[in-house]
Amino acid sequence: MRKLINAPADVVADALRGLAAAHPSLRVDPEGRTVVRADAPRPGKVALVSGGGSGHEPMHIGFVGRGMLDAAAPGEVFTSPVPDQILAATLAADGGAGVLHVVANYTGDVLNFRVAAELAEEEGVEVAAVRVDDDVAVTDGRRTAGRRGTGGILFVEKIAGALAEEGARLARVADVAREVDERTRSFGVALSSCTVPVVGEPTFRLGEDEIELGIGVHGEPGRERTARMPAAGIVDAALTAIDADVPLRGAEVLLLVNGMGGTPLMEQYIACGEAAEWLRRHGATVARCLVGPFVTSLEMAGCMITVCRLTPELTRLWDAPVETPALRWGR
Amino acid sequence: MRKLINAPADVVADALRGLAAAHPSLRVDPEGRTVVRADAPRPGKVALVSGGGSGHEPMHIGFVGRGMLDAAAPGEVFTSPVPDQILAATLAADGGAGVLHVVANYTGDVLNFRVAAELAEEEGVEVAAVRVDDDVAVTDGRRTAGRRGTGGILFVEKIAGALAEEGARLARVADVAREVDERTRSFGVALSSCTVPVVGEPTFRLGEDEIELGIGVHGEPGRERTARMPAAGIVDAALTAIDADVPLRGAEVLLLVNGMGGTPLMEQYIACGEAAEWLRRHGATVARCLVGPFVTSLEMAGCMITVCRLTPELTRLWDAPVETPALRWGR
Known part of the structure; x- marks a missing residue:
């Protein structure tokens, strides 16, 4: 295995430590596995939160910042983040105007983001979700019901993130995110x-x-x-x-x-x-x-x-x- | 050979065609093998020109633009650009305030940039050169006299490029480029x-x-x-x-x-x-x-x-x- 790593079990935490060292604009928790804009929460701004298995970098941890994501929850390699982790990212990002979850359409991600959204709503945070399913190659695979979310996630996060930065409300940001996915x-x-x-x-x-x-x-x-x-x-x-x-x-x-x-x-x-x-x-x-x-x-x-x-x-x-x-x- | 290419002999021209399609801010000549800022020459601005073997992308072709290089001359893979090509890049970049050649310290590059500089000076263009030799690992190798130029090239091109953008004169830009290399x-x-x-x-x-x-x-x-x-x-x-x-x-x-x-x-x-x-x-x-x-x-x-x-x-x-x-x- 020709890899530039320390212990295989530590790759996500070790990479997050490097991310933190390189980017003071981010608040990184290598143990809790969250990456948040250092200036979050932004009062009155709709927050975008995404996440998914690690191993796809820079997605999502490298997409956190002004005009894109407010927070990301990186899971183990090729494994969905757990609900508590998504919840922590959601609460850290929420500026009172609600949170949009951008979720790649994999069974584990969809389930865990849904549980996290319910937990966040119990704490008074309004959450909407957009499911990204842009991959035309395969329908209903081993990890998916329907199509998979792949490169289109970047487009959804960038475009919806720009709209949220402009001050649009949650329903409108979610609509445009869905429009990008559909297109x-x-x-x-x-x-x-x-x-x-x-x-x-x-x-x-x-x-x-x-x-x-x-x-x-x-x-x-x-x-x-x-x-x-x-x-x-x-x-x-x-x-x-x-x-x-x-x-x-x-x-x-x-x-x-x-x-x-x-x-x-x-x-x-x-x-x-x-x-x-x-x-x-x-x-x-x-x-x-x-x-x-x-x-x-x-x-x-x-x-x-x-x-x-x-x-x-x-x-x-x-x-x-x-x-x-x-x-x-x-x- | 697991490569995403067409004919092996065409990789440089094919990649330059893609660069041109992706970046309207560049003027790309896939046959003549030059990449120039679309707004070049900039009258009164010292121009930075670099180049070297291809296969190191984004260096140098991806470093052309405001605040960095004015032009690049990509050679064949791992092969120095030829003098005519460097000359063409130099003449396209020159805005009348002189041109700094940023040259990685490999025998072929040093020689071909020197010949191109002589040809450019015959056409009335003032040329200075900085040789980058940041690699501590090996001295006097198969391709080099002295140390090799590697990652430090990026630093030299970025920092000297910023100084040129501010309107500094050729001697000063060359001095700072050498200072970066030394450090x-x-x-x-x-x-x-x-x-x-x-x-x-x-x-x-x-x-x-x-x-x-x-x-x-x-x-x-x-x-x-x-x-x-x-x-x-x-x-x-x-x-x-x-x-x-x-x-x-x-x-x-x-x-x-x-x-x-x-x-x-x-x-x-x-x-x-x-x-x-x-x-x-x-x-x-x-x-x-x-x-x-x-x-x-x-x-x-x-x-x-x-x-x-x-x-x-x-x-x-x-x-x-x-x-x-x-x-x-x-x-």
Whole structure:
């Protein structure tokens, strides 16, 4: 196991200690497993809280900050955070205007966020939830009822976070979060597996000449295992699957070309070039584009393509200032 | 070869096409292999130009933008750019106030930048050069006379870039670039090798239980091949080597914990936590910190630690606004 870690059981707490050392803008509790904006709670502002299994960094812990999340609850690797932890993040973030839970659609996350929301409401905090299910590859898998939440989570957190920063009320922030989810689709491809530290063995095996199309971010099975192909073919498979689900012709899109953790940026840019060319050929316009490892699966090689069909309002909110460890722009 | 590429010979041009699609703020020539700020030349501003072998992305092509580089010349993978290419970048960037070449200390780069500088001066462009040689691990290797340039290149480009943006003159920008280089030291550790696309085989072989201390960013040999060790031991080896070269006690440091391309962010944060703790124990203060894959070696697993002993002026310039694909902050 070629990993830069100490004890496998300590990876989440050890990473949170590093996050704390690097980012004074965050209040990090490595033992309680919460990451909160240092200036939280912000009175009168709707708070966004998310979380999920660790191993997908920078999601979610690197998305905490002005214009995005108010708090995150990182679980063990590829394991949902527990309700008490989500509750602690929710209470720390609440500024009296209610809290939006952004929940990836996995059975464990959905259940634990629901329990935490009930506990928070008992303490007088209003909670709404949006479930993100952007992955077109697989429906009703081992960890999910319905589709999985993957790269679209970043879009939901950024855009809804911008709206909350502007002072919108909870119901409106939740509506826009759902709108982003509805307009967003993803498809991932793995060139290699990854190894959960406490397991010590790869989650699955791929032959030297195999790739897996439609992979999930925990190494869940995809649609199809196939022979290695050039970047152009991989991108075509991903965008063809997305386009079959929601036609992209005529759309102005926000494009995320996301590295899965073990694929270098050079290759992500190669995939981006192919994706931009595919979209152009199919009558869509890339209005905004983000390239990098944002929603990862430990050291898995591969990429995910996520596309959101923009509206002028969503574009405006995407462009709004954000100041987190992983995304920073604007004034 | 598990790579997300098309033809191995096309990786640089294909990646540049993706860079162009993603970043309208850049003027990219995928065939001529130059990346220039879209608003270049900036009349009266000293221009910073860098370049080197590709495969280290986002360095340098992702460092082009306001407050950092005006242009970059990416060579073939792990191969110096040719003089004509550096000349084209230099002429495109020059705003009449002269050009600073930031050159990593490898024999090929030093030679080709020198030839390009002579050609540019024949065309009436004043050129100064700073050679970056921050790597303490190895002196006089296969590709170098003296020490290698690695993570410190980012610091030189960011800090000198900020000074140029403020309107400082060429001699002053060059002096500060040299000051940053003198105050900066790096040490890298590889947990795996990497494969140059046109070669198709790993550059070196590491056993499942081996790591290489003091690795170069092209897979050049390091100081020592040793048994796998925990993150705390790896960081201790790196910082002990740096501290032996320039004592860190009492220093306020800028710390870069740099992923080499195949190591996920979670592990980089674990290394960051260990580095911050090591520095605290040894009487140094982490004044600024950056974590992420910024100076990579394709899909190599491992990390590099880079430390710059700050002054108030260097801190101010580090904090100054920057707006590039890979680094963005400030107003």
